[in-house]
Amino acid sequence: MSSTGDTLRLRESGYVSKRTGTRWMVVIGLEVHCQLKTRTKLFCGCEYRFGAEPNSITCPKCTGQPGALPVLNREALALAVRTALALGCEVKEKSKFDRKHYFYCDLPKGYQISQYDQPYCTGGGIRLAHGKFVRLTRIHMEEDAGKAIHDRGDKTLVDLNRASVPLIESVTEADIESAAEATEYLASFKEIVQYCGASDCDMEKGTLRCDVNISVRLAGEPLRTKVEIKNLNSFRFVAAAIEYETARQVEAYESGDPAQFPVQETRLWDPNLGVTRTMRSKESAHDYRYFADPDLPPIRIDRAFIERERSSLPELPASRRERYESAMGLSAKDARVLTAERVVADFFEACVRLGGKAKDCSNWIQNELFCMVGDAEINAATFDEIQIRPHDLVSVLELIEKGVIQGNAGRTLLRAIVKTGRNAKSLVTELGLEQVQDTLQIETWCREALVGKDKIIADVKSGKPNALNALFGPVMKASGGKANAQVVRETLQRLIEEM
Amino acid sequence: MSAYSELDAVALAAETSAGKRSAQDNVAACFAAVGQLDRELNVFLNTDRLRAEAAAIELDRRAAAGEELGALHGVPIALKANMCTVGFESNCASRILAGYKAPYTATFVERLVAAGAIPVGMTNMDEFAMGSSSENSAFGPTRNPWDKARTSGGSSAGSAAAVAAGITPIALGSDTGGSVRQPAALCGIFGFKPTYGRISRYGLIAFGSSLDQVSPFARSVRDLELVTRLMSGTDVNDSTCLDEPELQLEHGDVQGLRIGVPKEYFADGLEAGVRARCEEAIATLERLGATIVPVTLPHSQHAIAVYYVVATAEASSNLARFEGVRFGARVEGDGSLQGMFAATREAGFGPEVKRRILLGTYVLSAGYYDAWYGRALKVRTLLRRDFETAFESCDLIVGPTSPEPAFELGSKTDDPVAMYLSDVLTVPVSLAGLPAASVPCGFTDVGGVRLPVGLQIIGPHRADARVLCAARAFEAATTHARERAPAFAHGGAA
Ligand SMILES: [Zn+2]
Numbered sequence: 003m004s005s006t007g008d009t010l011r012l013r014e015s016g017y018v019s020k021r022t023g024t025r026w027m028v029v030i031g032l033e034v035h036c037q038l039k040t041r042t043k044l045f046c047g048c049e050y051r052f053g054a055e056p057n058s059i060t061c062p063k064c065t066g067q068p069g070a071l072p073v074l075n076r077e078a079l080a081l082a083v084r085t086a087l088a089l090g091c092e093v094k095e096k097s098k099f100d101r102k103h104y105f106y107c108d109l110p111k112g113y114q115i116s117q118y119d120q121p122y123c124t125g126g127g128i129r130l131a132h133g134k135f136v137r138l139t140r141i142h143m144e145e146d147a148g149k150a151i152h153d154r155g156d157k158t159l160v161d162l163n164r165a166s167v168p169l170i171e172s173v174t175e176a177d178i179e180s181a182a183e184a185t186e187y188l189a190s191f192k193e194i195v196q197y198c199g200a201s202d203c204d205m206e207k208g209t210l211r212c213d214v215n216i217s218v219r220l221a222g223e224p225l226r227t228k229v230e231i232k233n234l235n236s237f238r239f240v241a242a243a244i245e246y247e248t249a250r251q252v253e254a255y256e257s258g259d260p261a262q263f264p265v266q267e268t269r270l271w272d273p274n275l276g277v278t279r280t281m282r283s284k285e286s287a288h289d290y291r292y293f294a295d296p297d298l299p300p301i302r303i304d305r306a307f308i309e310r311e312r313s314s315l316p317e318l319p320a321s322r323r324e325r326y327e328s329a330m331g332l333s334a335k336d337a338r339v340l341t342a343e344r345v346v347a348d349f350f351e352a353c354v355r356l357g358g359k360a361k362d363c364s365n366w367i368q369n370e371l372f373c374m375v376g377d378a379e380i381n382a383a384t385f386d387e388i389q390i391r392p393h394d395l396v397s398v399l400e401l402i403e404k405g406v407i408q409g410n411a412g413r414t415l416l417r418a419i420v421k422t423g424r425n426a427k428s429l430v431t432e433l434g435l436e437q438v439q440d441t442l443q444i445e446t447w448c449r450e451a452l453v454g455k456d457k458i459i460a461d462v463k464s465g466k467p468n469a470l471n472a473l474f475g476p477v478m479k480a481s482g483g484k485a486n487a488q489v490v491r492e493t494l495q496r497l498i499e500e501m
Numbered sequence: 502m503s504a505y506s507e508l509d510a511v512a513l514a515a516e517t518s519a520g521k522r523s524a525q526d527n528v529a530a531c532f533a534a535v536g537q538l539d540r541e542l543n544v545f546l547n548t549d550r551l552r553a554e555a556a557a558i559e560l561d562r563r564a565a566a567g568e569e570l571g572a573l574h575g576v577p578i579a580l581k582a583n584m585c586t587v588g589f590e591s592n593c594a595s596r597i598l599a600g601y602k603a604p605y606t607a608t609f610v611e612r613l614v615a616a617g618a619i620p621v622g623m624t625n626m627d628e629f630a631m632g633s634s635s636e637n638s639a640f641g642p643t644r645n646p647w648d649k650a651r652t653s654g655g656s657s658a659g660s661a662a663a664v665a666a667g668i669t670p671i672a673l674g675s676d677t678g679g680s681v682r683q684p685a686a687l688c689g690i691f692g693f694k695p696t697y698g699r700i701s702r703y704g705l706i707a708f709g710s711s712l713d714q715v716s717p718f719a720r721s722v723r724d725l726e727l728v729t730r731l732m733s734g735t736d737v738n739d740s741t742c743l744d745e746p747e748l749q750l751e752h753g754d755v756q757g758l759r760i761g762v763p764k765e766y767f768a769d770g771l772e773a774g775v776r777a778r779c780e781e782a783i784a785t786l787e788r789l790g791a792t793i794v795p796v797t798l799p800h801s802q803h804a805i806a807v808y809y810v811v812a813t814a815e816a817s818s819n820l821a822r823f824e825g826v827r828f829g830a831r832v833e834g835d836g837s838l839q840g841m842f843a844a845t846r847e848a849g850f851g852p853e854v855k856r857r858i859l860l861g862t863y864v865l866s867a868g869y870y871d872a873w874y875g876r877a878l879k880v881r882t883l884l885r886r887d888f889e890t891a892f893e894s895c896d897l898i899v900g901p902t903s904p905e906p907a908f909e910l911g912s913k914t915d916d917p918v919a920m921y922l923s924d925v926l927t928v929p930v931s932l933a934g935l936p937a938a939s940v941p942c943g944f945t946d947v948g949g950v951r952l953p954v955g956l957q958i959i960g961p962h963r964a965d966a967r968v969l970c971a972a973r974a975f976e977a978a979t980t981h982a983r984e985r986a987p988a989f990a991h992g993g994a995a
Contacts, residue, residue, distance in 0.1 A: 291818070
């Protein structure tokens, strides 16, 4: 989400050549691979886990043993269909799997099972914030390859754990015109797929991968030569690669030397140097020799199956944001932050349903709960690992609102709930978090705080009320955070005036 | 106690279950026959006597303990070397898989073992099942028990010879374009290719995936029935498998059946003895109550061409996994990855396999797909329709299995097309995915040598039982299947 700010800043129509001042149009299509969050692989029963001991999650099928046959995982099909429905695609009642052939050490069968001319869905797309609709050409299912590891001495090692893990590859039309649009599309795509529960879309773990097809042209011209960029494993790299490649292609055309013009090729993004470089040219492109896989019968997806998946789809983030802003009065920023992850949005909505005020719930989720992720004391690597129920947060907010506890004590209480798993009411008493309303006690703390603070007292008296804040802290500290803040403030004011 | 080699699997299992003989006796008799005949016939690529004996001891223990015994209790079985079976080397008669021991066992093998069958070894074959004479084996051809100068057919040569020579009562082959029916015919035994998909392919090392079908050899039709039934039924590991566990035999006769005789199957080029025996067989069927009707299969002439496009395309894909990374032989080559792949495949595959990989790669490549593979698929559909149309006017189709009897080794090795034509009568059936049996129907004299002839009985889709019924009726009415080859394991009472 951090890219949102950049997105707005970078949005502009086309690319203006620094050398000539000419405005070039940029034409971009994206191919996004997502790893589906199934229990088992696409064509066998192996239960994939990221980071497992190499080759420990394999079987005769996914290692391509002779005589082994693939069997389609219906759960993968269901997730693929959910994604398609969430993206507005048309799911085909009949599609098929094809074999895509090439030789590489991480490809056990010598072919990848993919979908070529009959993908399981076509059409659909994503509307960007400024209204443009980026059309999807298609989405198809395929199996992943294993992993070749080249950096362990002079031998290449092969890990087949990932082999046959289910992927969906979505391909957009060349509707995208800038790095900013590309990153916005990707962020939105990722959000939708995550909401469907179809994929984690974690670029670091490789569960979301993106290739960029890019060309430049002058307004009114037909398309020019397209270059494919691979190895883009963060949104930042996608944006950087598009910007680098745009500049490179424009410069090449503006050189006027046809020998330097872009050629149809696949380039790799080098994140260290921040450049793209040739991986393979069109001449050396593979002939994949696709043909229908005779080991797998055609895929039939009936209407009932589609409707079942459709009815179980969650409300998507765009619609939730709209609702948070219009019906709950949250800011666009808050709505965006809360909907960035489905677990957060679901938690937020549960809190509101239990009677929490939307704005308070939003603030406490963002200010308190988000900070707990990665906190050594809390032991939660992600939001949904925080041990807290919506009911707990709402209880804390109610205690504050009723004046039973202070805001600060509320923070302490929330952490105690998360750490102990116990409920708010019992902890308030046990931890002695109730506010001190006793004005005599508060006055004693205030008098102690005023000792030797003549400078501050003088400042307050001379009409600088903010100077009072320097005294406020020590009083609250002396009270263990439990003194009623309003009473403290009034008492300090009164005591100074009386001096 | 009858001699081991005199009994079919049903009888052998019955005697063994009844305690008249032990599973260990059967294994001993089987290996005695191996010792007597394997060297001259080259039936097995590898055997495992200790493993077979261990299995027999366990089966005898179960019998002694009064446990329930399977329908193949104590019956030795020979498996083609393209069948994955833990403990055995499933090398497909190829150097590229020399030493390959599969980490799992094929579903159909598991089912037969569960019924009490005892795998004794892996039989010789044309490399990766590509051939019609076993001369494409990397380990030399199998010799025909009727005449050792001749082929026992292909590609499932060793399995056919094992049964014809009395080494095992039953054996498994795989039939892609005729690889069980043709060797059955050439060896004078029964062979049955079920409807495509009836038997799980899980664990059968693929050649042409849309054609491959595990198929049994036997010396009786009831054995074919039993083994087919035991192997049939859905398998969670094969999604192309039909849900047809039962093999409901209709009547045991051909009374009232309309039997179609395609004129294309009796064209010129049929060896005279083969023609005569098949015509006699048709007369026999008529005598048994069948009505003979002429039918036509007009696209048959294209079958070989279609087959060598479809099967090679699939083979080029199926054999892509043999590149030296995970199993089998590896040749390092120039040190690069692609170099290793190329060197491994260059050294590991024999010439016929290379020829078919090249052909298959060509017909699938960009710019040629439509003209070759795409068109072949269309003609395949026409061939299938030929049969559908023919079966509107008949219940079964009969004709010769092979246009000629066993030919001399070396007589066709220089002419791949002549070799391909020996499958001309079996390939159309494979392309249509239909069930077909080859049954012994007599002998022909070729230069003073007496050689068996096979009659092919073809049924409509899923009509496996009807085919076997007709085969059983023919078997009961004739004595051809009771004749024994000169190289037959007669020795020993056990
Ligand atoms: Zn697996």
